[in-house]
Amino acid sequence: MNEHIVFFREFLTEFKSTGSAIPSSPWAAKAMTNSLRRTTRPQNILEVGPGTGPVTVKILEDMIDGDKLTICELNPSFMQALQKKLSKDENFNRHKENITFFQGPVQELPTEEIFDVIICAIPFTNLPVSAVEDIFKKLELCSHRNTHITFFEYIGLRQIGRIASIKERRERLDRVSQFFETLEAKYKKETKRVWLNFTPINVHTLVPSEEAA
Ligand SMILES: C[S@@+](CC[C@H](N)C(=O)[O-])C[C@H]1O[C@@H](n2cnc3c(N)ncnc32)[C@H](O)[C@@H]1O
CATH class of the missing domain: 1.10.287 (Helix Hairpins)
Known part of the structure; x- marks a missing residue:
């Protein structure tokens, strides 16, 4: 099924967790993945909320040998559509030994991994503050002091x-x-505005203070 149809169907049935009627644009995906391109060293990457994968595809394009990627998605329909799409993606097939999937809420992601870059597309403004707090608590648990955490808001x-x-x-x-x-x-907090998206977004990256100074 076309990924826009899958996305719109999930928007109608799972409005709160999906947040948008249309997947992110290529401009939004580029801004969401900026932190990946700040170093040429291999990194451990976490993507939360890939949906049908517009940001995932950009992450895969930028992955270098030695990078590891964990993809965490709450919604089983999105996870199924994503895995089907990625199975035909050349970059996915090149790095697949270093890619793992977790289907479930990020709050339940096992914590043995610590990530250098976290790219999170959860629509926080749809959620109760207790859920937003729990999610950030989890992201901080999976971080070290130099981890870059990127998220967005409309x-x-x-x-x-x-x-x-x-x-x-x-x-x-x-x-x-x-x-x-x-x-x-x-x-x-570093913020990049992306106007070419339905709807326009601010992409925020939380960066360690000394690096941003
Ligand atoms: C706004 S959509 C973004 C989808 C895609 N990244 C894009 O940019 O088009 C939000 C995504 O976050 C997922 N999501 C929402 N809450 C989540 C949670 N607690 N853990 C993991 N994924 C979650 C939704 O199922 C959906 O795929």
Whole structure:
């Protein structure tokens, strides 16, 4: 089945965890993978929430010998569609010995691996703040002090949501915003705007303070 159809179907049935009706654009995928290209040394990479794989394909393009990749996806339909698509991808087949899949919530990913780069596409603004906190707790558990953690948010969504939503949703969005502020106190945050995406996004990367200085 065409990946746009798979994505739209999951958007309708699993709206909260899918977050968007259309997969990310190539420009968004490039911005989400910027951290991979900051070194020529092999890296251990975690991708969370690949969906139908637009970011995965870009990661695979950039993978070098010695890199390792773990792909974690909550939704079994996405995981199935992704594995089917990747089986025909030349870059996947070149690196497949170093790629593992985990189907389930990232909160349940086994923690024996520590990653250099984490690329997370979970739609945080759809989630209760307790879930956002649990997910970041997990990402921090899988990190070392130089790990780059990249995630995104739809531009203006929290602000529009605050104005246009019912009280409950407004309060939830406020708590998510407060949580993001606590991250900014701990990390330096680099942000890249991507306008060529449905809908435009801010791609945030939490970087170790000394590197961002
Ligand atoms: C906005 S879509 C992004 C899909 C794809 N990366 C893209 O850019 O088009 C969010 C993805 O995160 C997955 N997801 C949501 N919550 C998750 C969780 N707790 N653990 C792992 N994956 C999750 C969804 O199933 C979906 O594939």
